[in-house]
Amino acid sequence: xxxxxxxxxxxxxxxxxxxxxxxxxxxxxxxxxxxxxxxxxxxxxxxxxxxxxxxxxxxxxxxxxxxxxxxxxxxxxxxxxxxxxxxxxxxxxxxxxxxxxxxxxxxxxxxxxxxxxxxxxxxxxxxxxxxxxxxxxxxxxxxxxxxxxxxxxxxxxxxxxxxxxxxxxxxxxxxxxxxxxxxxxxxxxxxxxxxxxxxxxxxxxxxxxxxxxxxxxxxxxxxxxxxxxxxxxxxxxxxxxxxxxxxxxxxxxxxxxxxxxxxxxxxxxxxxxxxxxxxxxxxxxxxxxxxxxxxxxxxxxxxxxxxxxxxxxxxxxxxxxxxxxxxxxxxxxxxxxxxxxxxxxxxxxxxxxxxxxxxxxxxxxxxxxxxxxxxxxxxxxxxxxxxxxxxxxxxx
Amino acid sequence: xxxxxxxxxxxxxxxxxxxxxxxxxxxxxxxxxxxxxxxxxxxxxxxxxxxxxxxxxxxxxxxxxxxxxxxxxxxxxxxxxxxxxxxxxxxxxxxxxxxxxxxxxxxxxxxxxxxxxxxxxxxxxxxxxxxxxxxxxxxxxxxxxxxxxxxxxxxxxxxxxxxxxxxxxxxxxxxxxxxxxxxxxxxxxxxxxxxxxxxxxxxxxxxxxxxxxxxxxxxxxxxxxxxxxxxxxxxxxxxxxxxxxxxxxxxxxxxxxxxxxxxxxxxxxxxxxxxxxxxxxxxxxxxxxxxxxxxxxxxxxxxxxxxxxxxxxxxxxxxxxxxxxxxxxxxxxxxxxxxxxxxxxxxxxxxxxxxxxxxxxxxxxxxxxxxxxxxxx
Numbered sequence: 137x138x139x140x141x142x143x144x145x146x147x148x149x150x151x152x153x154x155x156x157x158x159x160x161x162x163x164x165x166x167x168x169x170x171x172x173x174x175x176x177x178x179x180x181x182x183x184x185x186x187x188x189x190x191x192x193x194x195x196x197x198x199x200x201x202x203x204x205x206x207x208x209x210x211x212x213x214x215x216x217x218x219x220x221x222x223x224x225x226x227x228x229x230x231x232x233x234x235x236x237x238x239x240x241x242x243x244x245x246x247x248x249x250x251x252x253x254x255x256x257x258x259x260x261x262x263x264x265x266x267x268x269x270x271x272x273x274x275x276x277x278x279x280x281x282x283x284x285x286x287x288x289x290x291x292x293x294x295x296x297x298x299x300x301x302x303x304x305x306x307x308x309x310x311x312x313x314x315x316x317x318x319x320x321x322x323x324x325x326x327x328x329x330x331x332x333x334x335x336x337x338x339x340x341x342x343x344x345x346x347x348x349x350x351x352x353x354x355x356x357x358x359x360x361x362x363x364x365x366x367x368x369x370x371x372x373x374x375x376x377x378x379x380x381x382x383x384x385x386x387x388x389x390x391x392x393x394x395x396x397x398x399x400x401x402x403x404x405x406x407x408x409x410x411x412x413x414x415x416x417x418x419x420x421x422x423x424x425x426x427x428x429x430x431x432x433x434x435x436x437x438x439x440x441x442x443x444x445x446x447x448x449x450x451x452x453x454x455x456x457x458x459x460x461x462x463x464x465x466x467x468x469x470x471x472x473x474x475x476x477x478x479x480x481x482x483x484x485x486x487x488x489x490x491x492x493x494x495x496x497x498x499x500x501x502x503x504x505x506x507x508x509x510x511x512x513x514x515x516x517x518x519x520x521x522x523x524x525x526x527x528x529x530x531x532x
Numbered sequence: 533x534x535x536x537x538x539x540x541x542x543x544x545x546x547x548x549x550x551x552x553x554x555x556x557x558x559x560x561x562x563x564x565x566x567x568x569x570x571x572x573x574x575x576x577x578x579x580x581x582x583x584x585x586x587x588x589x590x591x592x593x594x595x596x597x598x599x600x601x602x603x604x605x606x607x608x609x610x611x612x613x614x615x616x617x618x619x620x621x622x623x624x625x626x627x628x629x630x631x632x633x634x635x636x637x638x639x640x641x642x643x644x645x646x647x648x649x650x651x652x653x654x655x656x657x658x659x660x661x662x663x664x665x666x667x668x669x670x671x672x673x674x675x676x677x678x679x680x681x682x683x684x685x686x687x688x689x690x691x692x693x694x695x696x697x698x699x700x701x702x703x704x705x706x707x708x709x710x711x712x713x714x715x716x717x718x719x720x721x722x723x724x725x726x727x728x729x730x731x732x733x734x735x736x737x738x739x740x741x742x743x744x745x746x747x748x749x750x751x752x753x754x755x756x757x758x759x760x761x762x763x764x765x766x767x768x769x770x771x772x773x774x775x776x777x778x779x780x781x782x783x784x785x786x787x788x789x790x791x792x793x794x795x796x797x798x799x800x801x802x803x804x805x806x807x808x809x810x811x812x813x814x815x816x817x818x819x820x821x822x823x824x825x826x827x828x829x830x831x832x833x834x835x836x837x838x839x840x841x842x843x844x845x846x847x848x849x850x851x852x853x854x855x856x857x858x859x860x861x862x863x864x865x866x867x868x869x870x871x872x873x874x875x876x877x878x879x880x881x882x883x884x885x886x887x888x889x890x891x892x893x894x895x896x897x898x899x900x901x902x903x904x905x906x907x908x909x
Contacts, residue, residue, distance in 0.1 A: 404909045418909050421901075428900040431907070432826075432848050439825035443535035450536060460818045523817055524810035530793055531805055 169226035173263025189228030204258035233257035267311030303352035327373035346504035400431035466509035473503035548611035561732035572734035582651025595645035601835035606776035613780025623693035628655025635752035656697035658688035694736030708757025731888035861886035
């Protein structure tokens with residue numbers, strides 16, 4: 137038996153033995169799982185699953201053991217993912233600590249920063265959020281104006297961030313702040329870690345057209361941050377920020393593939409009810425083709441993720457093709473909910489309350505929510521700019 | 533499911549790329565057309581490729597093949613597709629040899645396969661008829677029982693490489709359903725007339741008038757009357773090969789367009805700096821990446837999966853390649869501007885091939901419907 141095979145056997149035994157029955161088959165999307173942090177309120181099962189995984193470092197499978205991770209190789213981590221997918225289990229830990237700031241600190245952080253923050257992410261003690269966008273800095277992120285002025289061993293931060301996902305539930309925020317306003321805008325930005333319990337930090341949720349939202353506004357009023365919380369060099373935060381955006385894009389893209397895996401089955405089931413069809417070809421050919429188109433796109437996307445993983449494992453340089461994942465995933469998600477709403481017709485016009493099916497109400501809210509997918513994390517237009525400029529070499 | 537090339541496959545890809553680039557540039561199909569070349573491709577190149585083992589790449593070693601998989605052949609086909617090579621891959625390898633491999637008896641295989649692998653024998657599959665479009669079963673050509681054999685009558689259109697094929701595999705209606713027969717070109721009653729297609733692929737009309745065949749002409753003896761099942765599996769495999777060709781053609785057309793966007797200057801800047809063009813180029817890049825994944829998955833499935841799985845993935849690959857190739861070719865012509873619509877410049881050949889390949893074995897809409905049907909809705 138090869139090493140990988142024995143690893144697979146071991147991990148399967150572990151998952152079969154330890155994963156709570158109640159969680160099996162429950163994973164639906166990327167928001168399922170333990171988010172960690174002081175304000176977390178996980179169910180008993182989610183908490184138990186988190187704890188047994190933590191004992192083995194599996195809350196952060198690929199992170200070095202020194203920080204509490206399991207030190208798995210990419211191939212081993214994939215085996216773990218597959219075992220989770222097989223039982224439709226949520227991962228033991230989710231969140232941007234794990235997928236964004238952790239990898240950033242591993243690449244750009246000081247040893248002191250890693251030692252302080254990584255174990256607390258692994259143990260679910262701290263939940264992170266991302267402070268990038270501002271009211272006047274959306275796609276033109278480098279135009280940000282939140283200022284940090286050095287006073288002795290601290291920076292004093294003043295300004296406002298917007299679209300900070302789950303800021304109201306988070307403990308720490310990694311933020312881009314302006315430390316020099318006299319140079320080219322990209323060259324005066326610093327990447328700063330801020331404890332949200334510090335005096336002067338406040339948050340306010342933003343309601344979206346779907347009626348709910350993960351997003352907040354975050355305000356900084358004379359917030360004092362130790363200078364040791366700068367990641368990378370002062371005024372070199374743009375480099376760190378771009379690297380982190382790379383993790384974010386691949387995270388969004390890959391995570392969405394889980395959200396859309398059941399799209400075809402659900403769309404067909406709903407269409408059968410609407411068309412009063414009990415089997416065989418759907419009587420409405422346009423609906424049939426539209427569902428098949430979504431399903432095909434979903435399969436192509438899943439195969440693409442798999443292909444990129446295989447080339448990463450084979451040690452090929454990170455493919456430029458990964459730049460397509462975010463735009464494809466977000467548009468696919470929109471197409472899926474667009475279709476769900478179309479199939480339901482007038483039944484999808486409900487907002488809440490009696491006279492509407494719960495599944496249709498859910499589809500309608502998801503459809504509304506999905507409009508943000510091609511805007512958040514870099515608009516599709518910005519993604520196309522990145523592909524054109526950095527992958528295809530088209531530029532001024 | 534292996535979706536990336538291993539080391540051996542990377543080497544194959546490199547040698548195929550350089551051979552087609554050096555000996556078979558796309559402009560060749562203009563010369564073949566203008567000189568009314570009687571063969572329409574290069575026999576010499578075909579023999580060279582046979583000697584490299586490529587023609588018999590996925591035939592068993594027992595028949596002088598290399599015993600590799602369809603996914604390996606797809607590597608060569610993608611490179612052939614980049615230069616729109618008119619050599620008889622589709623007719624002889626993907627359709628002819630595959631039909632015999634999957635349906636032929638031992639004598640038929642021994643008679644034809646080694647000679648195909650050596651680059652000598654050429655085969656053609658005669659299945660398309662006036663008006664049958666993509667419905668394989670709508671066949672007028674009939675095979676009427678005459679004692680131990682049959683008498684064949686009918687007409688087939690756009691038979692790929694029918695003008696040079698040594699033998700034709702003919703789909704005909706029989707009492708019990710449909711059967712496939714192998715008929716040598718010199719057989720009395722067979723007449724062949726060359727056709728000229730827009731895309732450089734060679735084809736012919738083949739007519740059968742009271743062609744008397746013995747029992748040994750039947751392909752797929754055990755499944756008498758059930759040739760549609762056999763053919764449908766052959767066509768799925770051939771479709772995957774055609775998709776690899778289409779992916780190659782689309783990728784080359786895209787690469788050439790990208791070069792143009794980076795060199796052509798208007799208003800004192802390269803036209804690729806305009807977002808009106810660069811975003812569209814990025815969209816094409818995305819479509820090609822997705823199509824590549826679909827082709828890789830289908831090719832891998834052809835070697836390792838079941839025929840049922842292959843049917844779905846072949847449809848997936850064809851739908852995506854049809855859309856991607858047509859979209860890339862349309863944009864390639866548009867982005868090249870005036871030069872793009874001239875015969876002097878080669879991008880128009882990709883435009884023509886894209887349309888022809890879209891229709892071949894069913895267009896994207898056909899395969900969307902087939903996907904839905906195979907998925908139970």
